[in-house]
Amino acid sequence: MSSTSPTGRVVAVTGACTFLGGELLRRLEEDPRYSRVLALDVRPPSLTPGGKVEFIKLDLTQPTVDGELATLLARHGVDTFVHGAFLSHPTHASDWAHELEDVGTMHVLNACAGVEPRRLVMVSTTLVYGAHPKNPNFLVEDAELRGHRDSRFVNDKVRAEKQVQRYAKEHPNVEVCVLRFAPILGPTVSNMYTRFFSRPVAPVMMGHDPLMQFVHEQDAAYALQKAVESHATGAFNIVGKGVLPYTTVLALLGRVPVPMPQFVARQLTKVLWATQLVGSPPSFLDFLLYLCVADGAKARRELGFAPRLSIKRTILDFLGIAPEDGATDVARAQA
Amino acid sequence: MTDDHDPPDNSEPQGDDDGDWYGEADPRVPDAPAWPDRDLGFLGDDVYFGGEAEVRSDIGGSHIPSPAPDGDAELRELERRLDQHRTPAFPIDLRRRLPLEAVWRRWRSLAMWGRSDVVDDFGQDPRATARWEWLFEFLYSKWFRVEASGLEHIPARGRALLVANHAGSLPYDSAMVMHAVRRDHPARRDVRPLVEDTVFHLPFLGPIMNRIGGVRADPENAERLLRKDELVAVFPEGEKGMGKLWKDRYRLQRFGRGGFVKLALRTGAPIIPVAVVGAEEAAPMLGKVTWFAKNIGIPWIPVTPTFPWLGPAGLLPLPSKWYVQFGEPIDLSSVSGRGLGPAAAEDRLLVNRLADQIRTQIQTMIDGLLGQRRSPVLPAFLG
Numbered sequence: 001m002s003s004t005s006p007t008g009r010v011v012a013v014t015g016a017c018t019f020l021g022g023e024l025l026r027r028l029e030e031d032p033r034y035s036r037v038l039a040l041d042v043r044p045p046s047l048t049p050g051g052k053v054e055f056i057k058l059d060l061t062q063p064t065v066d067g068e069l070a071t072l073l074a075r076h077g078v079d080t081f082v083h084g085a086f087l088s089h090p091t092h093a094s095d096w097a098h099e100l101e102d103v104g105t106m107h108v109l110n111a112c113a114g115v116e117p118r119r120l121v122m123v124s125t126t127l128v129y130g131a132h133p134k135n136p137n138f139l140v141e142d143a144e145l146r147g148h149r150d151s152r153f154v155n156d157k158v159r160a161e162k163q164v165q166r167y168a169k170e171h172p173n174v175e176v177c178v179l180r181f182a183p184i185l186g187p188t189v190s191n192m193y194t195r196f197f198s199r200p201v202a203p204v205m206m207g208h209d210p211l212m213q214f215v216h217e218q219d220a221a222y223a224l225q226k227a228v229e230s231h232a233t234g235a236f237n238i239v240g241k242g243v244l245p246y247t248t249v250l251a252l253l254g255r256v257p258v259p260m261p262q263f264v265a266r267q268l269t270k271v272l273w274a275t276q277l278v279g280s281p282p283s284f285l286d287f288l289l290y291l292c293v294a295d296g297a298k299a300r301r302e303l304g305f306a307p308r309l310s311i312k313r314t315i316l317d318f319l320g321i322a323p324e325d326g327a328t329d330v331a332r333a334q335a
Numbered sequence: 336m337t338d339d340h341d342p343p344d345n346s347e348p349q350g351d352d353d354g355d356w357y358g359e360a361d362p363r364v365p366d367a368p369a370w371p372d373r374d375l376g377f378l379g380d381d382v383y384f385g386g387e388a389e390v391r392s393d394i395g396g397s398h399i400p401s402p403a404p405d406g407d408a409e410l411r412e413l414e415r416r417l418d419q420h421r422t423p424a425f426p427i428d429l430r431r432r433l434p435l436e437a438v439w440r441r442w443r444s445l446a447m448w449g450r451s452d453v454v455d456d457f458g459q460d461p462r463a464t465a466r467w468e469w470l471f472e473f474l475y476s477k478w479f480r481v482e483a484s485g486l487e488h489i490p491a492r493g494r495a496l497l498v499a500n501h502a503g504s505l506p507y508d509s510a511m512v513m514h515a516v517r518r519d520h521p522a523r524r525d526v527r528p529l530v531e532d533t534v535f536h537l538p539f540l541g542p543i544m545n546r547i548g549g550v551r552a553d554p555e556n557a558e559r560l561l562r563k564d565e566l567v568a569v570f571p572e573g574e575k576g577m578g579k580l581w582k583d584r585y586r587l588q589r590f591g592r593g594g595f596v597k598l599a600l601r602t603g604a605p606i607i608p609v610a611v612v613g614a615e616e617a618a619p620m621l622g623k624v625t626w627f628a629k630n631i632g633i634p635w636i637p638v639t640p641t642f643p644w645l646g647p648a649g650l651l652p653l654p655s656k657w658y659v660q661f662g663e664p665i666d667l668s669s670v671s672g673r674g675l676g677p678a679a680a681e682d683r684l685l686v687n688r689l690a691d692q693i694r695t696q697i698q699t700m701i702d703g704l705l706g707q708r709r710s711p712v713l714p715a716f717l718g
Contacts, residue, residue, distance in 0.1 A: 133532060133536055134532075134553075135557070136551075136553045136556050136559075137456070137458075137550065137551065137553070137555075137556050138456070138555070138556075138557035138559065140555075185628050186598075192359075206538060207537075207538025207539040207540075207541070207542065208536075208538060208541070208542065209456045209542035209545070209546075211454070211545075242453065242454075242456075243454065243456065243458065244452070244453075245450075245454065245458060245460070245542070245545075245546070246453060247450075248447075248450050248451075248452065248454070248460075250446070251443065251446035251447045251450065252443070252447065252452060253443075254439050254442055254443035254446065256442070257446075290536075310453075312452050312453060
């Protein structure tokens with residue numbers, strides 16, 4: 001039960017080397033309201049020498065890391081804990097990924113149960129809703145987290161989220177806030193989607209063309225900053241402005257769509273995934289078949305976060321093309 | 336394909352229209368990289384750590400082993416640059432040597448043909464809609480010779496729920512209701528038809544329905560649309576309506592579970608009953624085969640006078656004469672003398688009774704239209 005220290009807030013960030021973690025550190029470094037930031041990761045992030053960010057090596061896959069973490073929280077008087085140690089793309093080392101995401105979250109929550117911070121912010125994705133034929137066009141935060149039948153990448157995150165939901169119920173004193181980010185695109189971020197869209201060709205499920213949604217990396221980082229600052233609790237979808245059909249996304253990106261029947265695509269991806277030639281597992285194909293689009297209204301209402309960039313500008317920015325007429329997007333839609 | 340004198344809002348996108356979008360980019364196009372170049376000069380001030388760092392080098396398979404576990408910033412920077420080179424599938428050197436840039440730009444503008452770079456929240460694409468306009472116009476005025484009446488009952492603005500009967504193995508009826516309002520109503524409003532799952536997830540047809548304005552039939556979607564003051568068309572018979580046999584033609588099936596009534600009560604939208612006559616003759620279903628149909632993801636294989644026999648051409652509708660009648664709006668807040676608020680949506684008995692009343696009303700409208708036709712079968716085609 002640590003209170004805000006007299007000089008300013010103390011924030012601890014796990015996954016400090018992830019894109020969002022690094023961005024958050026940079027933004028907290030510049031903000032005078034925070035007196036001290038603990039960057040927890042297995043590798044040191046780039047730090048300004050003499051700044052207030054301090055790197056502490058912490059491996060969430062170690063069996064006794066929770067005790068270590070609890071000591072840390074108590075010693076530094078951490079009042080805001082940001083849990084962002086999640087993988088941005090699937091890995092073949094799925095056992096290790098499970099240890100890091102699911103069990104790692106357990107360790108984090110164990111520590112936060114022992115030494116309650118004032119606020120706990122968790123980084124999640126909208127993939128936890130799963131791509132399902134019965135999904136409405138806009139998933140709201142209390143929709144069921146369906147995950148994916150056979151994607152450990154998604155299901156580990158679902159399990160981690162469920163643990164956090166349980167924690168929030170058991171610890172009403174802690175403000176628990178979960179941010180579900182739509183796939184993040186941008187010139188510097190690297191994740192499953194940026195890799196997928198960096199290839200010159202992309203598979204298309206023949207005759208299917210679901211709507212897709214992205215959030216720009218700077219919007220995403222801003223949302224995380226907002227979540228650390230605010231007092232809002234609960235889950236929030238962090239999504240960009242607008243949606244586009246998958247094939248239009250490919251056309252804007254200039255990728256060559258390769259339409260193939262479902263069973264061909266599934267077998268092919270299975271082989272390519274097993275031989276480690278592609279970074280997206282077969283289960284990812286469902287996201288090319290069905291909708292998984294979330295509604296960001298709650299974040300606008302309660303978190304005060306509204307995305308600045310439309311999906312088209314996000315895509316152009318990802319490509320490295322400077323947008324010149326982003327403002328006319330809406331006008332063109334109505335024309 | 337389309338008339339040249341069309342107003343710009345629904346004309347076929349012209350070449351120069353595309354050019355306006357990409358043309359603006361022209362002055363600085365030579366600078367635009369073909370694939371995201373992650374090795375460019377932005378590294379100077381803003382140093383980011385990409386998601387790469389999350390994968391542990393000893394387990395992550397293809398990960399480049401970290402040369403300096405802690406400390407040496409220079410080496411880590413070098414490592415990070417190497418990492419970023421791996422992300423694009425095309426080696427950057429190869430890209431520089433091959434003249435792919437021009438090809439890529441040409442491909443991009445080609446790929447954007449007939450689609451717009453902005454769609455509405457539910458996936459309606461204005462250019463794709465314009466692209467299919469001629470087909471609907473042909474079906475509407477030449478093929479089915481639709482006679483629409485009662486269009487004045489549709490409000491020029493504000494929400495309303497069109498409730499219609501359903502027939503035929505392909506949703507021509509929803510397309511014709513949509514087109515009738517867009518073409519003949521003074522406000523030329525867009526109708527958003529709710530499409531059953533079976534059609535919405537059909538390959539090719541589903542995405543086309545979505546691009547021209549169809550929305551998957553889902554209570555949340557419908558409520559969102561109505562709250563945006565859109566005009567929503569529902570076919571409460573759903574799949575059962577489409578699967579009606581010829582002998583049951585124009586006999587309305589059960590109206591689902593009254594979901595549309597709940598929707599109208601919750602959103603305060605008036606219900607406009609719509610009767611469509613002619614759709615049954617356009618694709619008279621003589622029988623349906625359920626064997627094997629489930630394997631290919633459809634509920635049944637229809638047997639029509641033309642369908643399996645003529646192959647895919649058999650899916651084309653017969654040229655029956657159509658009548659579409661829009662009835663007077665029913666404002667549920669004034670039904671039965673007392674105000675029905677959103678709370679009434681929880682009263683299942685009331686909802687079911689209202690649903691049945693509306694069903695009866697549409698049945699009466701259909702019977703009236705059928706009575707106008709002179710004899711049962713042939714005039715269905717001659718009108």
